[in-house]
Amino acid sequence: MSMTRTIQPDLRRRKRINWQKVAVITLFAIVPLFLLILFTYVPFAKMIQFSFYNMSYTKNKGFVGLDNYLRVFTKSEYVDAMLLSLYYMAGAVVQLALALFFASILSLERIRGGGIYKAILFFPFLVNGIAIGYIFKYFYTRGFVLDSVLQAIGIPLESLPYWLRDQSVNNWSLVFTSVWKYCGQNMVLFIGAIASIDPTLYEAATIDGANRWQQFKAIILPGIKTVFMLNLILSITGSLSAFEPAYVVGSMGANGTATFFIKIHQMAHVSQKVGQACAMAMVLMGLILIFTVLQRLFFRYVMKDSENTFNAKANKAKALW
Amino acid sequence: MKKLLALVLALCLALGVASFAAADELPTFDQIVIGENTDLAAKIHFAYHRTDRKELLDSYVAKFNEIYPNIEVEYELITDYAENALLRIGNNDWTIMGIPTVDKDELSKYFISLGKLDTLNGLYNFMSNWAYEGEAYGLPSTGNANGILYNKRIFAEAGVTELPKTPAEFMDALRAVKEKTDAIPLYTNYAAGWTMGAWDAYIGVAATGRDTYMQQELPHAKDPFAKQADEGTGPYAVYKILYDAAAEGLIEEDYATTDWEGCKPMLNNGQIATMVLGSWAFTQMRDAEGGEHPEDVGYMAFPITVDGKQYAPAGPDYCFGINVQATDDEKLASLYYLKWLTHESGFAYSEGGVPIDKNGEYPDLYAAFDGIDMVADADALEGEATLLSELNSESELNINAGGNTKVQELVEHGFNHDKDFDDIMADWNEAWSEAQATLGVEVK
Numbered sequence: 001m002s003m004t005r006t007i008q009p010d011l012r013r014r015k016r017i018n019w020q021k022v023a024v025i026t027l028f029a030i031v032p033l034f035l036l037i038l039f040t041y042v043p044f045a046k047m048i049q050f051s052f053y054n055m056s057y058t059k060n061k062g063f064v065g066l067d068n069y070l071r072v073f074t075k076s077e078y079v080d081a082m083l084l085s086l087y088y089m090a091g092a093v094v095q096l097a098l099a100l101f102f103a104s105i106l107s108l109e110r111i112r113g114g115g116i117y118k119a120i121l122f123f124p125f126l127v128n129g130i131a132i133g134y135i136f137k138y139f140y141t142r143g144f145v146l147d148s149v150l151q152a153i154g155i156p157l158e159s160l161p162y163w164l165r166d167q168s169v170n171n172w173s174l175v176f177t178s179v180w181k182y183c184g185q186n187m188v189l190f191i192g193a194i195a196s197i198d199p200t201l202y203e204a205a206t207i208d209g210a211n212r213w214q215q216f217k218a219i220i221l222p223g224i225k226t227v228f229m230l231n232l233i234l235s236i237t238g239s240l241s242a243f244e245p246a247y248v249v250g251s252m253g254a255n256g257t258a259t260f261f262i263k264i265h266q267m268a269h270v271s272q273k274v275g276q277a278c279a280m281a282m283v284l285m286g287l288i289l290i291f292t293v294l295q296r297l298f299f300r301y302v303m304k305d306s307e308n309t310f311n312a313k314a315n316k317a318k319a320l321w
Numbered sequence: 322m323k324k325l326l327a328l329v330l331a332l333c334l335a336l337g338v339a340s341f342a343a344a345d346e347l348p349t350f351d352q353i354v355i356g357e358n359t360d361l362a363a364k365i366h367f368a369y370h371r372t373d374r375k376e377l378l379d380s381y382v383a384k385f386n387e388i389y390p391n392i393e394v395e396y397e398l399i400t401d402y403a404e405n406a407l408l409r410i411g412n413n414d415w416t417i418m419g420i421p422t423v424d425k426d427e428l429s430k431y432f433i434s435l436g437k438l439d440t441l442n443g444l445y446n447f448m449s450n451w452a453y454e455g456e457a458y459g460l461p462s463t464g465n466a467n468g469i470l471y472n473k474r475i476f477a478e479a480g481v482t483e484l485p486k487t488p489a490e491f492m493d494a495l496r497a498v499k500e501k502t503d504a505i506p507l508y509t510n511y512a513a514g515w516t517m518g519a520w521d522a523y524i525g526v527a528a529t530g531r532d533t534y535m536q537q538e539l540p541h542a543k544d545p546f547a548k549q550a551d552e553g554t555g556p557y558a559v560y561k562i563l564y565d566a567a568a569e570g571l572i573e574e575d576y577a578t579t580d581w582e583g584c585k586p587m588l589n590n591g592q593i594a595t596m597v598l599g600s601w602a603f604t605q606m607r608d609a610e611g612g613e614h615p616e617d618v619g620y621m622a623f624p625i626t627v628d629g630k631q632y633a634p635a636g637p638d639y640c641f642g643i644n645v646q647a648t649d650d651e652k653l654a655s656l657y658y659l660k661w662l663t664h665e666s667g668f669a670y671s672e673g674g675v676p677i678d679k680n681g682e683y684p685d686l687y688a689a690f691d692g693i694d695m696v697a698d699a700d701a702l703e704g705e706a707t708l709l710s711e712l713n714s715e716s717e718l719n720i721n722a723g724g725n726t727k728v729q730e731l732v733e734h735g736f737n738h739d740k741d742f743d744d745i746m747a748d749w750n751e752a753w754s755e756a757q758a759t760l761g762v763e764v765k
Contacts, residue, residue: 056714137512137578138578140578141575141578142574142575142578162574162575162577164575164577164578165575165576165577165578167733167737170577250577251511251512251513251514251577251729252514252725252726253726254511254512254514254577254725254726254729254733255577255729255733256733258726266726267717270719270722270723270724270726271713271714271717271719272714273714273715273717
């Protein structure tokens with residue numbers, strides 16, 4: 001009897017604490033979970049459902065099975081729009097290379113006023129995308145900013161293209177605006193990653209007689225692998241769903257600049273084919289998933305080797321120290 | 322019975338027993354006489370979209386109060402009007418509003434009837450725009466007609482003495498402008514998008530001369546974009562003007578970077594010869610900041626002649642409706658104010674609009690519209706009210722409904738010479754036919 005009496009309060013207390021914990025966790029989790037489900041998962045489920053119907057905002061004209069999906073892949077208009085992503089992917093590669101270049105220089109060399117350079121390069125990322133759009137619209141207008149600068153360095157106006165009108169260059173012009181905006185952000189992420197590398201490794205490498213390029217290849221690149229992967233995935237998926245430059249600078253996707261994302265927008269909001277637009281959005285999501293998985297697989301194999309060499313070199317350097 | 326009631330009503334009004342009279346039945350809009358019942362006291366809350374006309378509207382209120390000192394009119398001018406009005410349409414916090422996009426069968430839920438459509442149609446323009454089952458609910462503020470803006474001085478310098486009446490004459494005029502002046506013959510406003518979609522407004526009345534074309538014939542038409550027997554008419558002729566102008570370099574050089582605000586003084590100053598926009602744009606171009614020659618801005622009908630006659634599509638701007646939930650005094654006061662606005666304010670005239678009062682005076686800008694019929698599109702056939710919009714959506718051509726990209730493509734292909742005009746029209750015909758087949762529309 002007495003035993004149970006002494007044990008019981010203990011049990012009860014433990015039980016009470018558990019209950020409190022559960023109550024608190026539930027209370028705190030319920031609001032974000034509710035919002036998450038209401039605004040993300042329910043709409044997502046609805047989107048999957050809509051993609052099998054022929055419907056507008058106000059009318060549902062019935063179940064059409066996979067028709068909407070088939071149309072995405074058979075109409076040349078959509079395939080062309082998807083291929084526009086290649087411009088942006090090429091831009092993403094250039095953008096990452098530039099960002100990595102600036103990040104390495106700003107981290108490795110002791111540059112006077114390095115902070116200012118970082119700020120200048122990062123600044124475009126802070127400007128609102130629509131504002132950037134308008135800036136570049138004037139930038140590319142015939143005889144305006146870009147043309148004036150190029151004329152000042154001796155290139156005659158007649159030999160310059162119309163940056164947004166000529167279909168051979170206009171997509172590159174748009175890609176440049178996106179590179180200009182996101183390069184600084186990538187750079188800052190790279191600088192952060194580089195800063196977390198043990199600085200003694202550089203000293204050891206210098207003693208070993210390694211030059212800057214070798215240091216970059218053997219120490220920095222493997223050291224920032226995770227952040228590099230992250231930046232790459234973000235840039236490539238961003239390329240697939242490019243919207244802002246083409247919408248604002250390219251006049252809502254006119255003149256052959258309509259990316260797949262803009263086509264979705266037009267389908268849903270101008271033609272009001274909601275079912276078709278949902279199917280297109282699903283295809284886009286599928287593409288992004290495929291690209292992400294492919295990249296991960298690719299880098300798992302490529303990076304494995306460099307990681308080994310990195311570890312070996314690091315051990316060697318430590319041993320020397 | 323009704324006549325008797327009206328008689329009693331008029332008598333009561335004359336005696337100034339307004340509150341009693343209004344309690345029974347409101348007079349219809351045509352029965353309202355300005356100058357009667359001047360003791361009426363009420364407050365009108367007027368929701369409207371012309372944020373740029375506050376001073377003008379306030380001056381109207383002051384003038385109206387000279388006759389009706391006890392009717393207080395308060396304007397609420399809203400920037401994001403179309404959406405805002407839809408949200409508030411069921412409230413009682415407004416007395417008069419410009420009617421937003423509602424279904425016609427819902428009109429009586431929100432607005433009082435202004436009278437029988439048949440009666441009002443004889444007195445005022447565009448009354449059928451917001452009418453349902455014989456009752457009219459909306460009184461237009463002003464009307465717009467669609468033609469072409471042009472610079473008179475540039476036309477004169479180019480030697481275009483007579484306004485072009487056919488596509489061929491218009492193209493000749495554009496070529497003359499390019500040859501003899503420094504002006505851009507036809508400014509497309511390509512980049513703004515909606516300015517390109519504006520071309521759709523001319524394929525109905527202006528291109529065919531039939532008010533039934535847009536709503537009744539087009540949905541059932543076989544290959545509506547094909548070349549017509551009379552080559553200079555029909556949708557084909559309208560779009561061909563744009564394509565040919567682009568192909569011959571008669572448009573602005575860098576069309577991808579056009580600037581809507583910037584083009585206004587350019588037309589005014591003679592840097593641009595023509596622009597294809599509704600008459601609402603006329604006052605904006607004439608009064609443009611930085612424009613030094615307002616007197617040079619002219620307006621002409623679209624250059625298509627059908628059987629020897631030119632037509633201009635016309636339609637109302639926002640129409641006013643009176644809140645069904647307002648008190649009877651407020652409703653009556655609103656009727657007086659609207660009557661005064663229509664007949665005495667001169668709003669439509671000063672805005673360069675088509676008058677609402679059938680006896681009203683046309684502003685100078687329509688000087689060139691002498692002998693040109695202004696015609697509003699006829700309503701869709703019964704049971705087909707949504708057919709055109711369904712076909713628009715299904716075909717993705719979105720005629721008169723934001724289909725800007727298809728018109729932009731005309732400029733691109735014309736300029737780049739990479740697709741024939743007839744091929745583009747064939748594509749559109751195909752899209753239209755497919756949509757008709759999908760929706761099971763009878764093709765005549």
